[in-house]
Amino acid sequence: MHIRRRQFLQQGTMAAAGTMLIPQFLQALGQPQVAAVPPGTKVLVVLQLSGGNDGLNTIIPVRNDIYYRSRPRIGIAKDKALALTDEVGIHPALTHFKQCYDQGEMAILNSVGYPNPDRSHFRSMDIWHSASPSNQYWNTGWLGRYLDAACNGTCAHATQALEIDDVLSLALKGDQQKGMAVQDPARLYSSSQNKLYRSLLATKAQQEEPTANYLYKTLGNAINNADYIFKASKASTSTATYPSTELGKSLKTIASLVFSDINTKVYYVSLGSFDTHTNQDNQQNRLFTELNGAVGAFVSDLKAQGRFDDVLLCTFSEFGRRVAQNGSGGTDHGTANNMFFVGGGLKRKGLLNDMPNLSTLENGDLIHQVDFKNVYATLLNQWLKADANAILGTPTQALDFI
Amino acid sequence: MLLQNHLFWRSGFGPTPQMQNQAKAFTAKKYWDAVWQSAEKAPMPLQVTQSMADGMMNGLGQPGGQAQMESEASREVLRKQSRQNIRNLNLLWINEMVESPAQLREKMSLFWHGHFACRSLNAFFQQQLLHSIRENALGSFATLLREVSKSPAMLQFLNNQQNRKNSPNENFAREVMELFTLGRGNYSEKDVKEAARAFTGWSFDLSGQFIFRKGIHDGGQKTLLGKTGNFNGDDVIDVLLAKEQTAAFITNKIYRFLVNDAPNPDHIKWLSKRFFESQYSIQKLLEDIFTASWFYDKANIGNRIKSPVELLVGLRRQMPMKLHNEASQLVFQRALGQVLMYPPNVAGWPGGQNWIDASALMFRMRLPQILAQGQAINLKTKGDDDADMGRMQPADSPILPAVAARQRGVATINWEEIVAAFANVNRENLYQQLGESLLQMRPLPPKATLEAFAQKESREQYISSIMVWLMSTPEYQLC
Incomplete structure (x- = not known):
């Protein structure tokens, strides 16, 4: 298996093409079109797999001897994995992902990373959030800068990017605007309803002193946006059944907002911890079960509402894990990793590039073939129709899967 | 009161109720002398673990990085203990910030803790580094820099253990120049490479002592910032200290921390020249700042956003309380984005407006109500994979249900002490007095606005409710 840098950009392995049995338009036919926002309004859902998900036990090279030799205890046997191709399987818990793959609704990009990888969780996560080179420290995130551009200082509600959480991640902090963190729209609304604040x-809405003015402005926006988000979440609450896991609830909240006329284009949500140093099997299986159930429900909900073509869900993790297992039934911090893209609007589907090269490693780690910043550029340019170069701070080539 | 509280907030964590009452005629010099005298004495170490012998082995908590000398199970026990010790160290230090009369020392230690940002899962290393910082926080920057650079915590964090002759690791050398001394743009990539060669051999042993490993040191000739010699690590530090840019970089950062986020170039020039000439006396620099007339200019008062730790410590000082569960402070730190011992990256906390987003601001404004009125915390913080090591829940998650179950709230406030401190104030002046003691912004929020929410049945209820509301304002985020 010889890795050809950049070639996948032009070449495209349409491994899954044959499995695209049902054309999109037939699937959508007869589905209720209730969305208040005109279909075509594109939405991105970023799902962070915190802690460093083990990509090699997620998308499994089921005919690679090096894989099984490196992982005698934790390697996933070919007959346990769900087959995607003759060579490639997917983790047995990810049944809905397998289904999406078979129906041409998923793309998988292997070996995504960045130069000079850092194996510390917080540093590597910082790099993914800010999209900085690995030797620079930036205080803003890529989606925060998208928000700056989308709002441009003049929008009524700077809610183009929302995090479904109580605490805001760096990814959503911009220079002028910061995204909102909202785990539960009703709870956010009620805590914003303090009469004193109003x-x-x-x-005192207008303060002379600029810092105080900034605080009052942030407070005013928080109250307005909490109200705006709450109303939107009520307007067309999803009636579909989701698993009662935290991720299930979060994706249901996202679906409800997608069905409303809110101006949000980006949702951000996290699942973890995938830091599987010990007893990886149980932990990854448990998390994948939660992931699979929630995403499965989300996908059917979107399809039922005729919005699946407008939503793209992508996953990432701050790093992958080492190729070889460790002595405790787990894996230690590694480098490059795969990303999933799920949605009805993909231009290219299936495995977008070669499986990772396990015979040429750097200190026991995969060598990245795709820089995640090119993925960001793709999402920003092709999906969100934003100016990726400005947001990423440097001209960045987009890929061609959207 | 405004000027004295300005000094108390900037040189410490704000005034206690008693300090309000001792208002003497304010002169900057007299007050500075008092601040200095309370802080001068060498600090007692904050201790959560006795020694490396507690099992805090080198590289602990960095799976795959350590010798396989223990079974995984016993290593996990040690890691867990170490995480707990780091949390205890955090809380112990917070208490010190609240209670210590040496406010200036703890305040500057917090500054240096951010400047020399370091993560280590080894509690013994953390404890050691914190002590070096607190010991030298007001002394000589040259000594502080050298001590920190030789601490096992920093050597490990910046990978100098991997920096060897013929196989250099530049991380340590780069950060010493970029973050600790000169600042970005004041050195070349060549300088980084040469300095890295000089730092080879800087290491530490299993007892947590700095050692120089001659065998892996590159003794050859190096050229660094225009100087040439067979430099070792100490020589690099000397070369860096001999650059006036180091004084300018540090002065600028301290000024932004203590005076104003937008530095005045004339002030910086004046301060940094004197700092350099004093051979990096932090005491002299602080005296220059805190006795300068411009420090008390309107433009420098009440416009600095408190960091989460300053907010929390300030609340505890201004509203003396007994916390029912001290660990709840870890939840606050996480929710607001500043957990001691866990800086976001080697550059430390960016500060200023970076502290504020909608969720953080709303939580900040709810914090006094959570503490004093038993409002539910009602929030889940993010885990930290470096600290949690893949366990299923964030390290502090057991705290939340425990707190939620406690209908009486997170803390019991010592209202008697506060009421006593304002005993001599007429009812009609109370709002003004309370407002001026708590807020550094003028004018105060309109009295009628806050009184509409006050409880007026008794003097104590009035004071307590007005105080909580005053502390729930955007203005209270500033000092």
């Missing part, structure tokens, strides 16, 4: 705003 009275203060009424009397």
Whole structure:
């Protein structure tokens, strides 16, 4: 298996083409079209797999001897994995992903990473969030800068990017605007309804001192946006059944907002911890079960509402794990990893590039073939129709799968 | 009161209720002398673990990185203990910030803790580094820099253990120049390479002592920032300290921390020249700042956003309390984005407006109500994979249900002490007095706005409710 850098960009392995049995338009036919926002409004859902998901036990090279030799205890046997191709399987818990793959609704990009990889969780996550080179420290995130551009200082609600969480990630912090963190729209609304805040705003909304003015402005926006988000979440609440896991609830919240006329284009949500140093099988299986159930419900909900073509869900993790297992039934921190893209609007599907090369490693780690910043450029340019070069701070080539 | 509280906030974590009452005629010099005298004494070490012998082996908590000398199970026990110790160290230090009369020392230690940002899962290393910082926080920057650079925590964090002759690792050398001394753009890539060669051999042993490993040191000639010699690590530090740019870089950063996020170039020039000439006396620099007339200019008062730790410590000082579960402070730190011992990256906390987003601001404004009125915390913080090591829940998750179950709230406030401190104030002046003691912004929020939410049945209820509301304002985020 020889890795050809950049070639996948032009070449495209349409491994899954034969499995695209049902054309999109037939699937959507007869589905209710209830969305208040005109179909065609594209939405990105970024799902962070925190802790460093083991990519090699996610998309499994089922005919690679090096894989099984490196992982005598934790390698997933060919007959356990769900087959995607003759060579490639997917983790047995990811049944809905397998289904999406078979129906041409999923793309998999292997060996995504960045130069000079850092094996510390927080540093590597920082790099993914900010999209900085690995020797620079940036205080803003790529989606925060998208938000800056999308809002341009003048929008009524800077809610183009929302994080379904209580605490905001660096990824959503921009220079001028910061995204909102909202785990539960109703709870956010109720805590914003403190009467004192409204009275203060009424009397002191305009502050001379710039820092105080910034705080009052942030407070005012928080209250307005909490109200806006809450109303949107109520307007067309999803009635579909989701698993009662945290991710299930979060994706249901996202679906409800997607069905409303809210201006949000990007949703951000996390699942973890995938830091599987010990007893990886159980932990990854448990998390994948949660992931699979929630994403499966989300996909059917979107399809039922006729919005699956407008939503793209992508996953990432701050790094992959080492090729060889460790002594505790787990894996230690590694480098490059795969990403999933799920949605009805993909231009290219299936395995977008070669499986990782396990025979040429760097200190026991995969060598990245695709820089994640090119993925970001693709999402920003092709999906969100934003100016990726400005947001990423440097001219960045987009890929061709969207 | 405004000027004295300005000094108390910037040189410490704000005034306690008693300090409000001792208002003497304010002169910058007299007050500075008092601040200095309270902080001068060498600090007691904050200790959560006795020694490396507790099992805090080199590289602990960095799976795959350590010798396989223990079974995985016993290593996991040690890691767990170490994480707990780091949390204890965090809480112990927070208490010190609240209670210590040496406010200036703890405040500057917090500054240096961010400047020399370091993560280590080894509690013993963390404890050691924190002590070096607190010991030298007000002394000589040259000594502080050298001590920190030789600490096992920093050597490990910046990979100097992997920096060997003929196989250099530049991480340590780069950060010493970029973040600790000169700042970006004041050295070349060649300088980084040469400095890295000089730092080869800087290492530490299993007892947590700095050692120089001659065998892996590159003794050859190096050229660094225009100087040539067979430099070792100490020589590099000397070369860096001999650059006035180091004084300018540090002065600028301290000014932004203590005075104003937008530095005045004339002030910086004046301060940094004197800092350099004093051979990096932090005491002299602080005295220059805190006795300068411009420090008390309106433009420098009440416009600095408190960091989450400053906010929390300030609340505990201004509203003395007994916390029912001290660990709840870890939840606050996580929710607000500043967990001691866990800086976001080697550059430390960016500070200023970076502290504020909608969720953080709303939580900040709810914090006094959570502490004083038993409002539910009602929030889940993100885990930290470096600290949690893949366990299923964030390290502090057991705290949340425990706190939620406690209907009486997170803390019991010592209102008596506060009421006593304002005993001599007439009812009609109370709002003004409370406001001026808590807020550094003028004018205060309109009295009628806050009184509409006050409880007026008794003097104590009035004071307590007005205080909580004053501390729930955007203005209270500033000092």
